[in-house]
Amino acid sequence: MEAVSLMAPELLLAAQTLIVVVMSLFVKGEKQADVMRWIAIAVLVAFALIGFVLGRPQGTAFNGLLKVDDFGHYAKLIIGLTAALALVFTKSYFKAEKLDRFEFSVLMIYAVLGMSIMVSANNLLALYIGLELQALALYIMAAFNRDSLRSSEAGLKYFVLGALSSGLLLYGTSMIYGFTGHLDFAGIASVIETGGVNGGLVAGMVFMMCGLAFKISAAPFHMWTPDVYEGSPTPITGFFASAPKFAAMALIARLLFGPLEGMFDQWQQIVAALALVSMYVGAIGALSQRNIKRLMAYSSIANMGYALVPLAAGTVFGLKGMLIFMTIYVISSIGIFAAILQMRIRNGMVEQISDLSGLSQTNRPMALVLTVFFFSLMGIPPLLGFFGKLFAFWPAVEAGLWWLVVAALVASVIGAFYYLRVIKTMWFDEPAQDFVESPRSLRWITTGSALTLLLLFALPFISIPAQSLLDSAAAALF
Amino acid sequence: MFSNLPILPALVVIPLIGALFLAFVSRLTRADGREQTERNAPRTALLVSLIVLLLSVVLVIDFDPTNPGFQFVDEAPWLGNGIDFRMGVDGISVLFIVLTAFLTPLCILASETSIKKRKADYMIAFLLLESLMIGVFCSLDLILFYIFFEAVLIPMFIIIGVWGGANRVYASYKFFLYTLLGSVLMLAAILWLYAQSGTQFGDPTTDMRALKDLDIPGGVQTWLWLAFFASFAVKMPMWPVHTWLPDAHVQAPTAGSVILAGILLKLGGYGFLRFSLPYFPDASVQFAPMIFTLSVIAIIYTSLVAYRQTDMKKLIAYSSVAHMGFVTMGIFTFNLQGIQGGVFQMISHGLVSGALFFCVGVIYDRMHTRDIAFYGGLVKRMPIFAAFFLLFTMANVGLPGTSGFIGEILTMIGAYQVSPWIAAGAALGMILSAMYALHLYRETIFGEQVNEKLDVITDVTAREWLILGSLAFFTILLGVYPALVTDLTEASVAQLIADFQADTVVPALAEGN
Numbered sequence: 001m002e003a004v005s006l007m008a009p010e011l012l013l014a015a016q017t018l019i020v021v022v023m024s025l026f027v028k029g030e031k032q033a034d035v036m037r038w039i040a041i042a043v044l045v046a047f048a049l050i051g052f053v054l055g056r057p058q059g060t061a062f063n064g065l066l067k068v069d070d071f072g073h074y075a076k077l078i079i080g081l082t083a084a085l086a087l088v089f090t091k092s093y094f095k096a097e098k099l100d101r102f103e104f105s106v107l108m109i110y111a112v113l114g115m116s117i118m119v120s121a122n123n124l125l126a127l128y129i130g131l132e133l134q135a136l137a138l139y140i141m142a143a144f145n146r147d148s149l150r151s152s153e154a155g156l157k158y159f160v161l162g163a164l165s166s167g168l169l170l171y172g173t174s175m176i177y178g179f180t181g182h183l184d185f186a187g188i189a190s191v192i193e194t195g196g197v198n199g200g201l202v203a204g205m206v207f208m209m210c211g212l213a214f215k216i217s218a219a220p221f222h223m224w225t226p227d228v229y230e231g232s233p234t235p236i237t238g239f240f241a242s243a244p245k246f247a248a249m250a251l252i253a254r255l256l257f258g259p260l261e262g263m264f265d266q267w268q269q270i271v272a273a274l275a276l277v278s279m280y281v282g283a284i285g286a287l288s289q290r291n292i293k294r295l296m297a298y299s300s301i302a303n304m305g306y307a308l309v310p311l312a313a314g315t316v317f318g319l320k321g322m323l324i325f326m327t328i329y330v331i332s333s334i335g336i337f338a339a340i341l342q343m344r345i346r347n348g349m350v351e352q353i354s355d356l357s358g359l360s361q362t363n364r365p366m367a368l369v370l371t372v373f374f375f376s377l378m379g380i381p382p383l384l385g386f387f388g389k390l391f392a393f394w395p396a397v398e399a400g401l402w403w404l405v406v407a408a409l410v411a412s413v414i415g416a417f418y419y420l421r422v423i424k425t426m427w428f429d430e431p432a433q434d435f436v437e438s439p440r441s442l443r444w445i446t447t448g449s450a451l452t453l454l455l456l457f458a459l460p461f462i463s464i465p466a467q468s469l470l471d472s473a474a475a476a477l478f
Numbered sequence: 479m480f481s482n483l484p485i486l487p488a489l490v491v492i493p494l495i496g497a498l499f500l501a502f503v504s505r506l507t508r509a510d511g512r513e514q515t516e517r518n519a520p521r522t523a524l525l526v527s528l529i530v531l532l533l534s535v536v537l538v539i540d541f542d543p544t545n546p547g548f549q550f551v552d553e554a555p556w557l558g559n560g561i562d563f564r565m566g567v568d569g570i571s572v573l574f575i576v577l578t579a580f581l582t583p584l585c586i587l588a589s590e591t592s593i594k595k596r597k598a599d600y601m602i603a604f605l606l607l608e609s610l611m612i613g614v615f616c617s618l619d620l621i622l623f624y625i626f627f628e629a630v631l632i633p634m635f636i637i638i639g640v641w642g643g644a645n646r647v648y649a650s651y652k653f654f655l656y657t658l659l660g661s662v663l664m665l666a667a668i669l670w671l672y673a674q675s676g677t678q679f680g681d682p683t684t685d686m687r688a689l690k691d692l693d694i695p696g697g698v699q700t701w702l703w704l705a706f707f708a709s710f711a712v713k714m715p716m717w718p719v720h721t722w723l724p725d726a727h728v729q730a731p732t733a734g735s736v737i738l739a740g741i742l743l744k745l746g747g748y749g750f751l752r753f754s755l756p757y758f759p760d761a762s763v764q765f766a767p768m769i770f771t772l773s774v775i776a777i778i779y780t781s782l783v784a785y786r787q788t789d790m791k792k793l794i795a796y797s798s799v800a801h802m803g804f805v806t807m808g809i810f811t812f813n814l815q816g817i818q819g820g821v822f823q824m825i826s827h828g829l830v831s832g833a834l835f836f837c838v839g840v841i842y843d844r845m846h847t848r849d850i851a852f853y854g855g856l857v858k859r860m861p862i863f864a865a866f867f868l869l870f871t872m873a874n875v876g877l878p879g880t881s882g883f884i885g886e887i888l889t890m891i892g893a894y895q896v897s898p899w900i901a902a903g904a905a906l907g908m909i910l911s912a913m914y915a916l917h918l919y920r921e922t923i924f925g926e927q928v929n930e931k932l933d934v935i936t937d938v939t940a941r942e943w944l945i946l947g948s949l950a951f952f953t954i955l956l957g958v959y960p961a962l963v964t965d966l967t968e969a970s971v972a973q974l975i976a977d978f979q980a981d982t983v984v985p986a987l988a989e990g991n
Contacts, residue, residue: 360599375632380658381625387557390621390669397666398673405669409662416658420635420651428639428647457557467558 003061005054006068009047009076010120013113016043020106033100037091040105041084044112048080060122064184067122074473075119075250078327082243083112085334085445089235092439093341099145099233107144108239111137115247121254124173124183131169131215131251135162138244142232154231161214161224169211175204176259185259192262202266208255209270215248218274218308219281222301226285229297234349237293238337241300242330249307249326253319256311257477264314271312272404278305279411286418292340292353295418296333299377302415303329309408310392313399320474321392328376328388328453335449336373339366342438342446353422358431365443366435367426369450374419376453379412384453484552485537486565486616489530489575493582493609496526497602516597520590523601527583527608534579541572543966546973548618548687557621560675560683564618569970570751570821571615573963574744577828578615580952581740582608584945585733588836591941592732592843593641600641603633604733611741615748620668620684627709627745628661634734634742642729649722649729656722660712667705670698671757690756690977703761706753714746716806717776720799727795728848732839735791739798740832744824747805751817755809755974759981762810769810770893770900776803777907785914790838790848793918794831797874800907801827807904808889812978816892817971822963823885826873826956830882833870833949837863840942841922844935850918855927860937864923866946871919873953875912881956 004011020036027035051057051073060067087108094100114134121127139162143155177183179200180191192201214221229237256267282302289295307329310321343350360367376385389412393405457463500519542549548566556563567575586604593600610633613626631654639650671689676682678692694702712719723743727735755762777800784796801823808820840863841856842848857864873880876887886908894901938946956963 361596380632381628386625386628390665393666394669394672397669398676402666402670406663406666409666410659413655413659413662416655417651420654423635424639424647424650427636428650464555464558 002059006057006059006061007066008054009050009080010066010113010116012043012047012050013109013116016040017106017109017113020102020109024102033094033102033105034091036102036105037087040109041087043109044080044084044087047112047116048077048084051076064186065123065126066117066120067185068120069476070469070472071250071254071474071476072120074323074469075246076116078246078330079112079115079119079243082246082330082334083108083239085338086235086239086242088441088445089238089338089341092442093233093235096344097145097233104141104144107137107141110134111141112243115243118247119250119254121251122185122258124177124185124188124259127251127255128166128170128173132166134244134247135166135215138162138240141236141239142228144236145233148231150231151233154228157224157231158228165211165214165221167211168207168214172204172207172209172211175200175207179204185254188259189261192260197263197266201263205260205263205267206270209252209267209274212248212252212255213274216245216252216304216307217297217301218304219278219301222278222281225301226289226294226297229300230291230293230351234293234337234341234351237296238334238341241296241333241337245300245304245333246326246330249304249322253311253322253477257314257319268312268314271308272401275305275308275312275404276407278302278308279408280305280414283411283414283418286415289418290352290354292343292351292356292422295353295422296336296340299415299419300333302411303377305411306389306392306408309401309404310395312401312404313395315395315399316474316478317398318395319477320470321395323470323473325388325392328384331449331452332373332376332385335369335446335453336377338442338445338449339370339373342366342435342442344436344438345433346436353425355432356422356425357429357433359426362431362434366438366446369446370426371423372450372453374422378416378419380416382454382458384456387457485533485540486550486567487552489533489537489579490565490609490613490616492530492533493526493605493612496523497605497609500598500602500605519598519601520586523605524583524586524590526605527579527586530608530612531579531583534576537567538572538576538966541567541569541966543569544969546969551618556619560672560681560685561621562619562685563622564685565616565622566618567616569967570974571748573821573825573966574615574741574748575612577744577825578608578611578741581736581828581832584832584836584948585736587941588736588839588945589731589733592839596640600637603637604737607633607637607737611737611745614745618686620671620686620689622684623686624661624665624668627749628658630742630745631657634738637734638726638730641731641734644729645725646729649725652722653726656719657709657712660709660719663705664709667702670702686752692757694758696760699758699761700764703754703758703765706749706758707765710746710749710754711772712746713749714743714802714806715799716746716772716802717779717799718772720776720780723799724792724795727798727835728789728791732835732842735795735835735839736832739795739835740828743798743802744828747802747809747820747824750806750809751821751974755812755978756981759978762978763812763982766810766812766896769806770897773803773807773810774900774903774907776800777807777904778910781907781910781914785910785917787914788850790850790918790922791835793850793914794834794838794874797911797914798827798831800911801831801874803907804886804889804904807900808885808892811889811892811896812975813892813895814968814972814975815888815895817975818964818967819885819888819890819892821967821971822881822888822956822960825963826881826885826953829949829953829956830870830873830880833866833946833953834874836942836945836949837867837870840938840946841935845931850921852929853922853932854925854929856923856932856935858927859932859935862943863938866938866950867923868919869950869953870946871915873957875915876908879954879957881953881960883957884960 117130139159142158145151180188182188217225286298310318376383379389551566554563610630617623635654780796780799787793805820808816873882876882
């Protein structure tokens with residue numbers, strides 16, 4: 001019975017997928033996709049909050065395969081809410097593009113279920129199962145617009161490269177199992193603790209990190225990102241840029257601070273190198289982009305680099321810094337993609353940066369919120385993005401990684417250039433075209449996330465409780 | 479009298495509220511009402527900025543000049559982990575707040591006629607800018623300081639980019655990226671201080687007062703000093719990182735140039751006084767010769783460059799760099815006259831260069847060119863303007879009786895105590911400044927009027943009279959009675975020097991000379 005309360009979020013999702021499939025036989029016609037979507041949104045919100053409603057239960061379930069702790073609760077909160085917002089996104093887009101099929105809601109739930117298992121993994125098998133469950137759902141989502149060549153290409157590319165990375169990960173897993181004789185995290189940790197680090201373990205760790213770096217699109221495993229971002233239907237790209245990234249980062253944290261904690265000296269170098277390369281690949285790669293989705297792809301590569309910086313510190317503050325940074329990144333991604341979804345002219349969607357010309361005169365609210373998003377991504381105070389970088393870089397400085405922090409700050413100046421170009425297009429250029437009236441739900445999401453980025457840290461009564469939640473989430477892994 | 483009211487947060491918040499009001503009113507009104515909002519926006523902004531000015535006068539009246547510490551201190555919990563909301567002013571910062579509050583209404587007044595498009599937006603940007611600039615000078619928390627310091631870039635970027643001249647996009651990018659690069663290096667140093675305070679004090683803190691007691695080993699001090707220097711030197715701007723300034727000045731609208739020269743450049747000097755000297759005294763002593771060298775180069779080199787300019791704004795921009803050279807030179811003498819002179823020079827330059835940019839604005843609004851060769855013989859058509867321009871030109875040169883003289887002479891007295899050679903170099907710069915300033919004046923105001931287009935030019939309007947007159951009043955007042963400024967700053971500066979000498983391991987250069 002205890003396992004039921006611990007696993008309530010996952011059970012809820014699993015049950016939901018079955019119910020939706022059965023229900024689809026009875027609810028038919030126009031309404032079908034809508035009904036399923038609203039049910040899925042409700043379930044995702046419930047999934048996000050259920051752990052907190054039940055008083056944040058702690059413990060392990062299924063013979064130690066999964067672990068439930070504050071870290072997991074926090075990750076599920078973010079993932080669930082982001083996925084629910086992403087579903088809201090899809091509504092108007094799918095209707096306009098005639099893609100509105102109820103299966104999408106089911107896929108979304110499967111993906112979230114996979115992420116939920118990822119962030120609670122306490123065993124290499126659970127880790128792999130969660131990762132694959134998530135990834136398979138994402139591959140299909142990327143190709144969801146199956147009549148479009150670009151979407152199919154994105155799905156295929158994602159699948160082939162994703163399968164390769166899963167292979168690497170699995171190979172690493174097998175090596176770690178081979179050299180420790182354990183699959184569960186606690187067992188691996190204790191063997192490393194007593195037996196020390198050897199070459200086989202290092203090789204296994206490196207393979208696993210390669211596989212996981214692919215999932216978070218950290219350079220040099222980032223090649224798929226721009227194409228998949230550009231090709232996938234826009235609301236799905238928005239989803240890719242948020243929840244899966246958060247889940248994969250959480251998984252990396254769980255792996256590095258759990259079973260591989262004894263190999264800190266080894267993985268610190270890898271994490272720092274991934275961070276360094278990603279920041280610069282992201283910053284420089286984005287410079288010449290004209291398509292806003294590709295721009296966001298490179299921006300996400302750079303941001304994953306920043307998010308890895310605090311992890312390289314290897315401290316509880318570092319973990320907290322990573323959680324803060326990723327949370328803020330997810331909020332801005334969701335907001336930006338909700339805004340990109342509003343870039344619709346009479347003939348359809350547009351996605352060039354130049355399409356935003358003179359937006360401050362034609363559509364002021366949208367220009368203002370986009371300005372907030374891009375200044376926030378740049379890390380300019382007083383926007384939340386600055387605090388994300390502050391809490392991400394401070395632990396690294398404390399841990400003596402000041403060179404990495406200086407490199408990251410310089411990269412963020414390079415990054416400022418292309419974010420400024422978007423702002424320049426909106427404010428300095430002459431208006432080009434009007435966008436059609438956008439759905440209210442999207443406007444609510446953009447405004448809401450912009451206000452969050454603008455105001456959250458100015459309000460101590462929110463920021464202080466949020467910090468204590470993050471503190472306990474980070475402390476759970478130590 | 480008012481010291482128990484949260485006057486500093488009010489100074490920051492009131493312009494912010496004004497900006498939000500303008501933003502929302504212009505949003506909520508319908509298309510036909512929007513025109514009216516456009517018309518009323520300058521008046522609303524002017525009203526808000528006058529309230530701020532009034533409040534800043536109350537602040538300075540209530541300020542106790544004998545107390546060297548921080549006054550009007552407000553503290554509140556904010557982010558946790560030792561990062562809290564802390565505000566306060568001392569003798570060094572209080573005058574900059576007044577200067578900001580004084581220049582902003584003038585800028586708004588000047589822009590009401592010269593800005594043609596998107597007036598409401600412009601006013602919003604200006605009020606935001608005022609709020610942020612006052613915030614910089616009020617902050618007693620390092621993170622809060624950094625937030626204001628950096629956030630200033632956003633409205634300034636928009637002001638240059640939207641309302642600037644032909645080459646505004648390039649100038650706004652250059653301004654933004656240059657200063658951002660400097661600032662992020664400072665952020666790295668701030669993070670180091672924060673982390674180190676956790677190790678040394680037990681709990682990390684970003685309280686600017688507490689961080690003075692941090693014990694920083696010499697080698698690290700050098701690096702941290704350089705990181706802070708990167709930021710302040712760009713803001714100042716010091717030679718050779720001054721190249722963004724002429725571009726930004728030339729492209730910015732008149733009021734933007736005024737604020738840029740009047741306040742934003744002062745953030746650098748303020749930063750040196752607030753951070754570099756108290757936190758890294760040994761490194762400051764170690765780098766003082768470098769600062770002197772750069773300052774003297776700036777004074778002489780940029781004066782020569784200014785002489786060769788054909789664009790009025792560019793000429794004044796280069797002269798700003800030269801005058802800021804006096805400020806850095808004064809600050810790094812580490813003696814009372816030098817630092818007092820540095821502060822005085824910043825205030826004076828805020829008035830004088832602001833006034834000069836207004837003067838250029840006056841004729842630019844009429845003729846739409848800043849080309850020096852275009853003008854000539856203006857004295858016949860615009861006698862009142864010629865008189866004002868003469869006064870400010872003389873103040874820029876440093877004529878006794880104007881505020882410019884006091885600042886330059888004090889910094890040179892300070893520099894002479896350290897090394898007569900530096901003072902000699904700076905004095906040469908004063909001669910050169912007379913050369914370019916008089917050159918500008920002669921070419922535009924005197925001489926024969928050759929250009930027929932100038933036949934229609936009219937003298938200053940009442941509005942311009944008010945702007946230039948109030949600036950002229952303070953330029954002369956501070957020139958004949960400098961104690962108005964020096965009395966306010968003396969206690970805090972003396973305290974700064976006393977702390978500095980107590981903290982320095984290496985004896986300062988000033989001793990024994």
